[in-house]
Amino acid sequence: MNFDALPQEAPSARLRARLVADAERDGLLDVAYRVVDTPVGALLLAATPVGLVRVVYENVGHDAELARLAEAVSPRVLHAPARLDAVARQLDEYFAGRRAAFDVPLDLRLARGFRRAVIDHLPAIQYGRTETYAQVAAAAGSPKAVRAVGTACATNPVPVVVPCHRVVRSDGSFGGYAGGPDAKRTLLTMEAA
Incomplete structure (x- = not known):
């Protein structure tokens, strides 16, 4: 087999994956986020180790909201989509008409x-x-x-x-x-x- 012909993962992608894994392992990933496409536009999802802390519509501004989360929750914010897999899956089910209620842990510290x-x-x-x-x-x-x-x-x-x-x-x-x-x-x- 010619390994040179196989697509190689970009070094930056490998470094990012390692950073996420190390941060998660060491308890340093306070806010993980990802963006999902939905029928109502791109939604930013953010979660702490406790649960889903934020869902943000694109018109609100994803970058601005990540900055607010860094101030309100923790500056340790990282693109780590795996933490949000369950939420993304349930959103897909909801928009496909197969889910009427969500069953994911929530971190409601931003509502008082x-x-x-x-x-x-x-x-x-x-x-x-x-x-x-x-x-x-x-x-x-x-x-x-x-x-x-x-x-x-x-x-x-x-x-x-x-x-x-x-x-x-x-x-x-x-x-x-x-x-x-x-x-x-x-x-x-x-x-x-």
Whole structure:
């Protein structure tokens, strides 16, 4: 066999793989990330050893969000896609219509106070259903905090996986969404089918 004819892995790719493996082994990989293509655009996924910490739409800015994660969580951020394989697989299943709920560990350290109460409630909104901002406010323990629910949804650190897109206005209109109105429409239409 002519080994010279086989494609050789680029030295930089081998070095990156070794760096990721060494960092993971030594407990130095605080935030791993990867980008996945979906029907709602490229999503940045980031995970700590605890679980999924961030899902970011492209319109928010992936590089800017990685910089924020370096400040808020740890400066040890590395492109290490393997840590996010389960999330990527479940997103593929969700967009293919084979998954109605996500079952991955979450690290919700970026959501606090009332916002966290809202985030904790969102998975209870079943696939294909919606709740109004007022219903979510009541479920989160503050019936008058309708605007705060909107803020909590807008700052949901893990959209799609924690379904803030299922929260709509009292008149049934979509309301805002971090991924933009087209992304929210796509998700709700897909779930309604």
